[in-house]
Amino acid sequence: MGLESEWRQAWQEQGHAVEFDPPDHYVWWRRSYENFNEFRLFEQHWRNLTGRSFIDIGCATGDLYRWLQDRHSEFHYHGYDISASAIERARKKYPEGAFDVIEADLSDLESREPPTVLWARDVVHHQVDPLKYLSRLLRVPSEAVVLRLRTRDVGDTVADPELSCQWAYGHWVPFIVSNFDELVETIYDIAPAAKISAVKSYAPLGGSLGRFLPKECYYPETGTAETAMYISLTAGAPNDRRLEVSAREDSPLPPPVWMRGLRLLTRRIARGRG
C-alpha cells in the first residue's frame, strides 16, 4: 500500500463509522453543535445565499443532514465521504437522505451541477496537502464555502504528514496545522472576490487525541486554533479584500454534565433560600 492510501486507510475502518455515530440524543447534539463557530457563521450568513443546494464533504455518518432538515429544510443536502463504512451507516440512519462515496481528489464532482454551499468540517487538515485540497474545494460551489480546520498564527505550515499527524483507528492520518496568512492567500488566489469571515478558538493543539505534532504546536505563543471560516465567494471585490477575523474567548464545547448539574443544584439551593 502506498503512503497516500495508507494515510486514508483510517477512515475505512469500521471504528470510524462507530465513533462518528454517537448515541447522543438529537436535542443534545443540536445544543452542542450549534455552539460551534462554523454553525454560528452559517446562521449569520445563509440568508444572503440565492441558491439552496448544500453539499457536505467528509459527511461521515451524515448527522448534519438531520440538522439541516430540522433547521433549514429549504436546503437540498448531499453528503459525500471517502469512507465506504461511514456512508453505509449514513444511508441506514437516514434512508431519505442522499449520501455517496467520493474520490479523495473530488474528481467525481467535476461533472455535477455546482452546489450553492460546500461545507467541509474537520476535513481539510486531514489532507496530505491541505492548501491544494482547499483550492479544489473552493472551485466546487457557486456561492459559499464553510470550513472548520486548524491554523497557526506564527510559523510556517509544516506540510509533512510524517511530522504532523494523528493516530486514528490504528493508522496515522495527516493533521496539518496551516499558517493562517498562507491560508488566506490561497483563498484569494482562487477566489479574488471572496469575503472571508473567520472565527478562531485558540488552544494549543499538541498533546491530545493521539496527535504527533511539531513542538511549536504545544506552545500558546504559536497561536494554534480551531478556526471556522465562512467564505462568501462573491460578496467582496477583487483588489478590495474583505477579511473579518475574530477570536472567541469562551470554549465552543458545552460545559460537562457534572458542571451543569452543579449549577442547577446551586440555583435550586439559592431559590430555596430566597
Ligand SMILES: C[S@@+](CC[C@H](N)C(=O)[O-])C[C@H]1O[C@@H](n2cnc3c(N)ncnc32)[C@H](O)[C@@H]1O
Ligand atoms: C474528522 S472526520 C469529520 C466528520 C464530520 N465532517 C464532522 O465534522 O463530524 C473527517 C471525515 O472526512 C472524511 N475525509 C477525509 N478525507 C476526505 C476527502 N479527501 N474527501 C472526502 N472526505 C474525506 C473522512 O472519511 C472522515 O469521515
